[in-house]
Every structure is written in structure tokens, then in C-alpha cells.
Amino acid sequence: MTEATTIVGSNLLVKIDQLFACNVGNSIALPQIVVVRDQSSGTSSVLEGLTGLPFPRDSGLCTRFATQITFRRSTEAYITISIIPAKNSSSQDRERLQGWTKSGLKSLDAATFAGLMAEVAKVIGIGATTEQCQKTFSNDQHFSVIDVPGIFKRTTHGLTTKEDIAMVNNMVHEYMSNPRSVMLTFVPCNVDIATQEILERAEDVDPERIRTLGFFAKEHPWNTLEKEKVGIELLRSRLQEVLEDLIRREFPNVKGEMNQMLRKLEQDLKALEPKRQSQTEQSQYLMDIALGFQKITSLAIHSDYSRSNLLEKGSQLRLATEAVTGGQKFADTMALYGYSYTFKLDSKALNEVFANAITSNISDELNEEIDQGDDAGSFTADNSKATPCRLNIDHLDVQDVVYPNTDVLLPSEMDIMACLKKEYEESRGFELGTFDASLLGVTMKQQAADWRDLALGHISDIIVLVHNFIFGVLEHLTPNHRVYDGIKSRLIDDMINKYQKAMLHTKFVFRQECLRSQLEQCAISNRELGVVVKLSDVVQNNPLSNENHTVLQVHDILQSYCKVARKRFVDCVRMQVADTLLVAGSDTPLTFLEDIVGEDSVVKRRRQYLEKD
Template sequence: MTVDNTGYSRLGDPGLLHRIDQLFACNVGDYIDLPQLVVVGDQSSGKSSVLEGLTKLPFPRQSGLCTRFATQITFRRAATKMIVVSIIPHARASPEHANKMKGWAIEVQKLDAKTFEKIMEEVHEVMELSDHQTESPNLRRTFSNDVLRLEIAGPDEDHMSVIDVPGIFKNTTPGKTTKHDIDMVREMVLGYMQNPRSVMLTVVPANVDIATQEIVEMARELDPDYDRTLGVLTKPDLVDKGAENDIVDIIGGKGPGSRVQWSVVRNPGQQELQSQNTDRHSEASFFRDVRPWNTLDKDRVGIVALRTRLQEVHTCHTRREFPKVKSEIGKRLKVSREALRTLGAERDTPEKQSRFLLDIVKRFQDLVSLALTTNYGADDLFDEHLELRIATEIVRRNTIFSEQMEKLGQEYWFNSKDELGKESIPGSGLALLSPPEEGEETARKSSANDQFNVRISSDPAELDDILYDQEAIPAPSSNIHKWLEATYTNSCGFELGTFDPNLLSTIMKRQTTKWTSLALGYVSDTVAIVHTFILTAMPSLCADERVRTNLLSNIMDDLIERYRMALEQVSFLLQVERVGTPMTQNHYFNDSLQKCRQKRMQAALETMVVKDICTHGTVVRLEDIVHHNPMSNTRHTVQDIHDILESYYKVARKRFVDNVCMQATDYHLITGPNTPLKLLSPAYILDLADHQLEDIAGEDPGLKRKRKQLKKEIDELEKGRKILL
């Protein structure tokens, strides 16, 4: 027989159902719960017969073809008549199984009992279900989580989505069902009932104790207010004599479960089913002529009344749920768009891959520019990640380096009277000590045991092999004159009243011993600051972890090479300052030397000052100067060496600090033409070969599938949103 739904297809408000039809047609139901009807009950409760009465579809009744999977029956209006049968694989299906299920579909012009039976046999075979007759149940499954979909379209159809699920059961049948089957079916049925937009047709035989039925309890737990539950009693003709009035009371709202809207139907018997002209005339006669069933309200008996009541519940529920559906579509659409945005632009060709990477490096360079100009207010990232404030970090480290060099760089304190007092280096916790006064040697020895770290930043894991290790250095020692005298005595030649010029190189090298640790420690910290900036910025600029990892991996060797150049520049400057010939054209050297000598002379003359009763200032008698205690040549030379070393050391130290900061850090790491910050540039991306672009930015198959699915989802949700406007 062909499908004839005349008089059976209008299950609710035409306007609402038309919009449901449109939502289902654009697959919105794949993403959010849409109003639908689900028929549930125990095995042999008669639910398939109820479904047949509602849909007029000739469901097969062979024992081997009973409901062993969910069947979704969808009616929708279309210009031409069409019946399509397909299988929807379950969500956890393997790719092979899913492809097999998706690959099976047939289209028929009519769906009579014979055709339907043949289709069901083929579906069982495709799903690899056991027939319990020709093979052991251990070889194939009895039930499947896949869904059989019947899509019936035609000009006279209104949308109705009905789900028929396997009946739940408690006892196993040897050779047919197992405990696993019991749990599997219950979980499947529960999954459909949990949809808050499912109207549950709870089918229960009238000849059993309704209060003990598991399906009734499941419906009560999921729908305690019974807003979406409609009870259907079947097999009234099998109720024991004397028990009919109890069923009548339940239907009339007087017995157990009276809050449920109960209806009663009489399904065709076996003899009637064998007739080629099965209809519902015998049911109408039963409720008209047989007591006490003919005393029930007419709107509670028969399949036609059930359809009317179902229409009321379904329409009311659909109208109530539509605002929620609209809201959920909007929320899901927003989430899907954001998910697609995080994937970035599509990258299936070298050109698209190049554009994708160019966008990343452009935004990276924009961020670098903002960071170096301290325009931190232009991007919230600077507030979220303080490590990105690279200019501030570098300036702070420069200051610490300069003060470390000033206070810790010399091996021995100079005997000057103008050194700074005790203070601290900002951000380092380092107490800086001035040279000891005469007579303070004991205290100086105690302070000299202090140790100070040359590094203040932790090393990124990738750079452990190239950065200078943490090292603690002591404060400068005292007694510089003893050291200078010993050095001079052990290296003097035939000079008269002077010293070998090479001696200055020797003592300068010893006095600057700590420069190596301080300078390499400083530049290692600035390298760490730059590298941390890159690592911190990338996740915010490229959400795709695979691309980010590949891109960083591809540039890592070049980054390390540029970091090495900065460290090598420090080594070069150390070689020039500590091993090369002492040299300067800075007039500050002469000025400083003259000041040292003048201060030494002033200190000597201060012991000869006499009181002047007049107001002529400080007075020294000339004869006292003449009779001043003479100084040995060695002591005089040592003092001269000290003054020259101090004057030159100050010039060299300031020059060295400036050169290291400007050349190693600023030029090689920050603003030069080949800094690590400029490695990720458009030029770098444009030089990549096609295979490199594919390796870095090519989409893996999983990402391609995800992008395709998100595009499909957004398109279909957008259509659904427009339907509900």
C-alpha cells in the first residue's frame, strides 16, 4: 500500500509545524534539540502498532524484524512526493562504520508492507545485526545505536518527526539477548527521553499494573510536571474481567498516575493484521459497543482521539519551546563562529597558507612596534602579559647592569674619596657598598664575603645551551695599594721614576675580571627577555597550536644564531677592553687623572694647615711644603699607577657599559636590521618554499574536517535563525 496520511498529517498548528519543517530541512536538529515525538514503552507493549496508527506506515511484524534500533520518521511538505530511507551512524561510530552507514540510502515511490519488510531486512544486514536464526548471537550485535531514517515528503505532508525506539526489557532471552543488551537499550531510550523538547508517548499495556512499569517511572523522573508526557494504554480487550473499572478510573484521572493524560487505543489483532484492508473500524466498534469502555469520554479513546490529544500536547509544547529554540540557535551560532575564527583562514593552498602566515607576522610586528614605543594602552595584551612590555624590561635591566658594573665590576676598591655611599640596585635586591675607610679593614673583610648573582631572569628551555649560567660574584676587595705594589715590584724593570706601559694592561685585565660574568649575565638576561616576548606573544596571535609550534620550530635555529651573535659581540667587546691596548681619546681621562693627583696633594697639605687670624682662607707655609716628608720612588710610582688605573678604569667602564647596551642588546637584539624580533617578517614568509608552507601552516585532515563541519553548521544555523525571525 502507498503511504496515505490524509486526515492524519495535521498534528498541530500549521504555522509552527511549518517552521519546524524548515528547521529540520536545514538540519538545525543536528545541533540543538527540536520538538519531536518519541514513542517509548516496554517490549510487546504495542507501541509499534500505536505508531502505525499514527503514521499509517505498515511496520513489519516478523519477530526477527522487531525494533532493534531507533527509527526516525519525518514527514515534511514538498512539491513532489518522495520517500528516502537512510541510516544515521551513532556519534561514537568508527570512521569505517560511519562511512558505511552514510553510504547506504535508497529511494522508493511507495512503502507497502512487502517493500517495508524488504527494506528492514537490508537495514539489518547493513547494520550487521544478528537474525537469531541462521547464526550465533555472539557473532553479531542484537541492537544498534545507529538510527534508521524514513523521510517522507509530499505536497500534502506537514512536518512531524516521530522516533520509535526499541522497547526496554528486564529479562534476557538465551541465544537472543544479553545483560549488555538490556543496558544498551535502556541507555538509548533514556537518551531520547532526556531531550527536553521531546513529547513522550508512553505506551503501557492496560492488562498490567501501571504503577510498576519502569517506563512510567522514567518518564516521571524526566518530566515531573508531565508537561510533555502523554500516556497511551493498549490492549484494553485483554484486561481481566472485573479489572476494567480500575483502568477506566485511571483514564478518568482518578487512579495511580492520574496526573498523566491517559488515552486508550485498541490495536488490531493478529487476524486483523493479516487482512490486506486493515483499518481502525473494529477499534471504533469496540469503544462504541463494549462496556465499560463505551462509558469513557470520546476524546480519550481510539487512535483518532489520541492524535487530537497529541496535537494539543505537541502544539502547546512546541509553542512553549520555540523562544528557547531561537535563543539556543543564536548561542550555538556564536560559539560556532568563534570556533571557526580561532581556526584562522582556510589554508589548503600555498597562497592561502602564505596569507595566513603573513597575517600572523604582520600582527606580530605591530605588537613589537607598540612594545618598543611603550604604547601599551593600544593593546590589552600588555595588561594581560607584563612580559610583553619589552622596552620597560630592557631599560630596567640596563640600569641594573650599569649599577652592577659601577659597584661590583672592579676587583679592588679604589682609594677615592668621592665614591657613592651604600645604596641598592632597583629590582635586584643588591646592596651596593662603598669602599672602606682607613681602619675599617675588619668590617670590609666581613662584607667582602657577600655574594651577588649576575643573572636575574630564568632561562627558556630552548636556550639552556647558549646562555651564561647563573654565577655569584663577591664584592670588591680592599687594599688595592698592596696589590698594586706587589704587582709593580714583581714586574718592574730599569725604569727610573716611572713604570712599564705594559703594566697598565696587566693590572687592567685583573681589575676587570668580573666584567665577563656581569656582561654575559646581563646579555643572557636580555636574550631571555626577548625570547620570552616571542613565546608570550605567539599564542595570542596564532590560536592554532600546531601552526604555532611548527612556525617557532622552523625559526628556532635562526633565533638561536641571532642570540649567539649578541653574546659573541659581548665576547668581542671584552676582548677589546680587557686584552687590547688601553686607549682613549676621552678628555675625561686627563681631567680625572688631574683630579686624582690634586686630591692626593690636597690630602697631604691638609695636615700642614695653620690657623690664620685674618680672613685669608686656608693657609700653608711654604717652608712646611719644602720640609714635607719625602716619598720613596716605589710608593710614588704605585700611587701614580693607582691614579692612572682609576682614571682609565672609569672611562673604560662607562665606554664598555654603553657599548654592550648599544651593540649587544640594542643593535643585535632590539632595533638592529637582523634582530630576533625582526625575524618573523613578511620577507621571511615570502621566502618559504611551498613544502615549507605546507609543513608549517598546512591543515591536518582533522582540522579540515572540523572546518568543513563548522562551515556547514554555521550555514545551517544561520538559515534556521532567519526562519525564526
């Protein structure tokens, strides 16, 4: 073998030994020479001559674990002994076994080596664990061999059990099954070869005998063999050549498998999410979640769904679209179901009816219609056609906050004129040809009785929409359930408070609208209906001659006001509550993560000042 070839082979051998030391052999089959045999095959003397180490003859030591002997070239001579844990070792055992080592030894006599083997056996117990003995001399050729415990059939009292037999069988089979192992099979010369189980096992895993080297130990008629096949030195040279050829041939495959394994490990690490063991890593992890949430939220509010795979896939997370669609449905529902009674003709048509009357009194037909008020019921709608005030299914987190789903009826077909007359008759006083202003407030409140249910139902739907969006995005950004649950538990109380604030403001808007319904000192301008005069002007300039005419005037004013008030109420609910408090405002539930990544107020003002300059 040339010097260049030896150097190349030695370098590759060093790399393979380093892979063994890093436990790569537990994941990838590495090239190696493995000594296998039946128990008591006379291998100790051969290994001693092969390695120069005084292997102990105590069967209770060497049969408890595999021993890897490695020779390396170095300018300084030393011996190091360490333990390579088995791949199925627990993290605690792995740390304990790797922590045991003996180094700085210059030589090993029989007593010292036996003592170290006994100590290793006590530390390891019995298991698929390897003791690594590394011997480094300046004049040594690079060489490595693994001695595997011999298989045995009978137990030894106080030393081995039936479980140990099964364990050793599995260990030997694992080493022999490695497709990159060269099996140095020891067979005593004083036994029948056909009875040696180790040869049968070798043939099972290597039927073509490409990886099997036979060795006859103990007494043998040496004169019957060729001289190049006799002696320890020739055996060592032969094994070194076989090992170098094996490593040179298999190293590219080992390298390829390692790269594949590393890529798989990197993918698995990425699947574990970013590392967050230290406080700095945990803070960065939370900041990344917050920034990701803010980005997706901004895209959702501005309807820029194409820039987010999450928003493209999930239509329910398209926040702006869902909010606008819900608001429009709320407006349509208010227009269709917002009144307790259906209004009669509009103001212009009513005036025409009144102007065409033959006398100053209202026409007989209209009088008959109004006079039915004697038999009219109270202001309670009775209609079988109804719609729910809610559209979205409640989220479990907000069930105690949102408004219960109730049915709202279509405006009643009962005659509103008759009902207005009844209300007028039950509330009039000593006015002469006029009516009390409070009548309009009462009738408006009764006519808009369902506005509160519809408004609270709409805001409840927006709350569910926002809540589902927040935790849908968080779940996407935080696949780790433990982290997700932790963030949710910290945020839920603040979110509930903001949801409750939105519900309270909705009730406030409704109360404000009810106060406006008094109509006093108010002038209502509407492009469709024209200008509706103040109530004071109606009372002062239009003295009415009979109660039917008064009821007609109440109807006219009420109809004009209701249309404008309804649109104003819908706009207030949508802008002041849904948009400002829940979706697009500066202090909505969607801004909860600004406390984590948001700038301090002083820094924020300073930045705005500098950017303005």
C-alpha cells in the same frame, strides 16, 4: 481547523522535521509524537492504518531501532528512507550511517518495506539510532510520528540479549523523558492495564498526564466509547492537531534554545583558534601570529605598554624598561666592583701631597706607604664582600649559551701603591728615570680583571630577558601547544646563533679595550679630570728621580684612564651588544618573524622609492 492555521502548522512541522534531519534533536528537545508500548502490543496494524505503510510483523526488525514516519505535501509523490545517527555515534559510524539512503521510491509494498527494514537493521545493528521514512504525496496533510521499540523483559535466542534489553530501556526512557514529546501509549485490550509497565513509566515522566495519550489496540467493545474517539482517521486527525499545537507552543522556546546553542558553538569555535586546514589557512594563521608579535614587540621596545593588555599585566615583558634598568645596574656594578684595588687619592690630591714634601723625595709618610710593597702580594683581590655577575635566572633553552653566574669581589682594601711598586720592580729594565710603557698595560689589565665577567653576565641577563619575552609573547599569541612547540623548534637554532654572536662580540669589545689600555699615542680628555697627556709626553718631559715617584705617576695615569675606559666599555657593551644585537637593532632575535611576513628586498626598496616620491 482553518486553512490558514493548517498552513502555519505545516510550515512549522517542516522546520521541525528539518531540525530532526540535521540531528538537532540530539542537542535540543524537539516537539514530537512518540509511540511507546510493551512488546507485542498490536501496534503494527494500527501504525499501518495510521501511515498507510505495511509495517512488518517480524519482532526482530522493528524492535532494533526507532522509526520516524513523516508525511509532507508536495507536487510530486516520492518516498525517501534515510538513517539519523545517534548522538553518541563515532565520526566514522556517523559518516557511514548518513551515507546510506534510499530515494525515488513511488510506493512500498509489504515485501519491499520488510526488506528495507532488514537492510537498515543490518546497517545500524542495535543502537539508539533512528530510521527516517519520509513519504511525500500531493494530497497528504503534514504529519510525523516516531515508533520506538517496545520494551521487553526476556531475550530471544539468536535475536536479542540482556544488553539489548538495557539498551532498549534506555532508548525508550530518553524519548519519553523529552519534555516536548507527546506519548501515544498503546495498551492491548486483552491484558490487565495495571500490569502494563509502559503506563507506569509514562506516569513517572508525566505525572499530570499532560503529554500522555492512551490508545487501546486489538479487541475492544467499541460500542462503549464515544464515536469521536473511535477509528484510525479520527486518531490521525487528533494526533495531527496535538502535534501542531505542541509545535506552535514550543517552537519559540526551541528557537531560543537554538540561538543559545549557536552562540555557545560560536564561542567554542573561537576558542579553537582560526581554522587552518588548508595551506592558505595555515599561511594566514602564521602571518596573523607574526603580525601580532611584531605589534607587541614594537610597543614593548617603545615603552608604549598601555596599548597592550599583555604588556600591562606582565612587568617582565616590558622589554625597554627591563633592558634600560638592567643596563643601569650593569653600569653601577662596574663602578662599584669594576676594579681589583681601590685607588688612592685623585690626581690633584696626590700632586698636593708631593708638592708639600720637604725635599725632592716623597714625604716620609707616602714613602712608608709605598715601601710596604716589599711585603705586598700579587694582584689578587681578597675581599669577603661579593656580588653575582648575573641577576636573571637562566632559561633552560639558553643554558649552554649564557655565562655562568660567578661572584665579583669589591675592590681590595690592600694598598694599590704597594702593589704598583711591586709590579714596577718586577718589570723594570735599563730605563733611566723612566718606566716601560707596557707597565701601564699590565696594571690596567689586572685592575680591570673583572670587567669581562661583569660584561658577559650583563649580556647573559639581556639574552634571558629577550628569550623570555619572545616565547612569552608567542605563548600568548599561540595557545595551541602543538603549534607553539612547532614554531619554537623551527626558530630556536637561529636564536641560539644570534645569542652566541652577542656573547662573542662582548668578548671582542673587552679585548679591544685591553688593547687601548696600552695608552700609547692616545690622549684622554675628561671633563672631570681634565686632559691626561700621552704616555710619550710623560716619559719625555718628566724624568723621574726615584722609583716611588714613578709609581705615583703610574697610579695617576692609571686612575685617570680607568675611569674613562670603564665608562666607554660600559657604553660599548650596552649600545653595540645589548641594544644593537639583542633588543633594538635591525637583526635581533626579535625580528625572526620578518622572514614569514616581511616583504621581499626588491619590493621593500621599490616601496621606499615610491613613498619618497
